[in-house]
Amino acid sequence: MSGNAMQPRRDITARHGFARIREIISDFAAKSTSRFAILVFSFLIFVFTLLFSLPIASRSGTVTPLADALFTAVSVICVTGLSTVDMATHWSLFGHIIVFIGVQIGALGVLTLASILGFVIARRLGLRQKLMAASDTNPMRSHHGPVAEGQAVRLGEIGNLLVTVAVSALVIEAGLAVLLFPRMLLDGVNVWDAIWNSFYYAAMAFTNTGFTPNAEGLARFESDYWFLSILMLGVFLGSIGFPVIYALSRNFRRPRRWSLHVKLTLVTTAILFVVGAVLFIALEFNNPNTWGKWNLWDTIFQGFFLSAMTRSGGFSTVDISQLNGSSLLVADMLMFIGGGSASTAGGIKVTTLAVLFLAAFAEARGNDGVEVFGRRIPQDVLRVAVSVVLWGATIVAISTITLLQITKAPLDHVLFDVISGFATTGLTTGLAANLPDEGVYVLAATMFLGRVGTVTLAAAVAASQRAQLYKRPEERPIVG
Template sequence: MSGNAMGRRPSITVRHGLARVREAVSDFAAKSTSRFAILVFSFLIFVFTMLFSLPIASADRQVTPIADALFTAVSVICVTGLSTVDMATHWSLFGHVLVFIGVQIGALGVLTLASILGFVIARRLGLRQKLMAASDTNPLRSHHGPVAEGQAVRLGEIGNLLVTVAVSALVIEAALAVLLFPRMLLDGINPWDAAWNSVYYAAMAFTNTGFTPNAEGLAAFENDYWFLSILMLGVFLGSIGFPVIYALSRNFRRPSRWSLHVKLTLVTTIILFFAGALAFILLEFNNPETWNKWNLWDTIFQGFFLSAMTRSGGFSTVDIGDLNGSTLLVADMLMFIGGGSASTAGGIKVTTLAVLFLAAFAEARGREGVEVFRRRIPQDVLRVAVSVVLWGATIVALSTIVILQMTKAPLDHVLFDVISAFATVGLSTGLVADLPDAGVYVLAVTMFLGRVGTVTLAAAVAASQSGQLFKRPEERPIVG
């Protein structure tokens, strides 16, 4: 046998082996795209946990305890912003780079990320990969039955959506960094640190993570309206969702061509933004521990800033633990709602809230169907919305009970931090830093479940739905 033939045989064997791996992955993804996506996310968390535990990742070149490394990895990949260590001082340059890369990966979303990896493996964007990415923009696609494509992005446009995800993230973060950089220089920060801090803050704003590169956090910028406004802009753009960004990029001046999803997302987001700001201003204006030191205009601005950050931003100019109990409760509600679908924000999503309110309004008016913006919302959308809220509330309740039993901490503080973890917000009353290892693991699981999404998780547990060819007799229980 010639040497050339012997050299070609290992090459052919390797190609065949890679082909079998790609085929196996594609088959697994086809059987359950949700489980495949969760597997990808879990693998990423494992990899980043190992990297964060390395001595090179910490500033003191010591091994980071596994509980802290795991919690940081989950918080980074789930773009949450909570931490059991001082993020600014604990990590080395290598650790900060890991954080930066991790939030960029996590911001892509569970199913979108799995779709891109599937594309890399299969070397093409086939129907399976398009379905995976599409389900991140419209969770109804994880269920059997007809789906109104106008509610999100059409299946044929998923390739363009993935391009929009990557390009919009790059362009928006770059623009935010350019706007922040001169301000850093004016504050006396040297050019290198100003450049790094600008890029870092831009990424943490757009991904709705909320980590800060400096130990004092936003204390140095609490009265810098330009700086804080740029952060709010980044959080808003990240929280409305990539399908909305995609639609606006194509039809910004033609609102009549916006889909119902885009309209509901924007309208509900704006309403919650102003309602939250008004509530915070009224509840905190005379609190000597927080806003009492500011004048009227400062108080109004801080109210809007906190309203934006509790939607998933994670930045704060005040100590959250000093807020009134009533303020914490309002923040709980805003955090639980979160941002738009297929966004860097967490929570049950604003469209879920909108659908539930529209259904309640239709019921109060005695109307059988749910209609808005001259469109009818089908009943299966309402069922999914109810399921999302119930699953989310169950996760929050169970996590709160367990951590309350562990720590004996005040209920309002525990509930706030648990919802912050579930909704991947990143704000904390200070409870997270004092949690025992068992509590750290519980909160890490809460973050994971919140980021993966209740619909995705439910679809992963019930990998397939069996059709039923008969209907049982109908009977109406008493409700209410």
């Protein structure tokens, strides 16, 4: 048989082999989207660790140590913003391009990314891919199955959501870059650097990462309110979540049609933004090491800027280690809460906090159920909210104790950097850059667990729910 005759058979065999691999992956993803997400995330970190280890990735042309390469890969894919090396001077142009690409991948979210890949491979968005994308916008789907309450994005709208994810990221980052570009030219940055820096800052703001392309960071822009305001806008748009962006793009002028998730996200975000700013202003206005040098207007603006950045933005115009201990504690709380669900921000999410406060308020008033905005929140949502906070607090506590033992550093600095890593914020007291290798691995694991998400992690390690056909006798323990 001629070689030309054998070629079609090889093509058919290759297609069948590819189809078989795709089927195996699809079956595994269908059995547990959470475990599949963790596997994809781990694989991406492995790939980017190898890329950052290449000599071409460093400006010196040498191999970056494993601990630094791994930490950078985790920080990039988890869109955290912490680093053990000087991000502006250590990496070459190739390394900076890898950073730029990595934060874009990480910002999309693992499950959404997997859905997009499934769409590209299958050339259609099947039910399995829709379920995977749905679980990214609402973890309750993968944790408890379909729920009856209205969702921010319904299953039939997932295809449109994926388009919104890609288009919104592209449009928002491009818009931010256009706004930043002329400002950089006015600040004396040459044209080519201004183009690159504009897109870099835009990407780092929208993805809530916080890396800066220049060694001095935001020092040259600390009084440039236009520049800092654009960064805040990018951080806000990235932190509210793609489901909220999708809902607002359809019903921006019709608030009555907003889902409960959208309303809770926006209202809680606004409250935390203002409260955080007021507290920072009150605690830092007379600190000579931070805001004591500024006038009243500067202090007010910097208070709002820091409040926005502690929600997962990661940019800073002051030395975080010089903040008062009280301010560090406020920042810890804001970072732990984080941003919106299915967003580029981390933390336990603002809706989790809202549900817990609403539940406490309902209990104090003696109400049987939790109600807000004319809607009732089911009990299983409350249970998941409690689980998220418990898992998050446990991860932070274990990491803090471990790093305290390793570094012997002050508690407030260790706690700050641990929460910043868990909540993928990127602000640091300087501890991360001075960690020994074992401390680097601990903080990298904290970032990974924070970005994967406590609900996703819990669903991944837990067994599938089983129907229980009986109930045991009820007895009430004493609590409180």
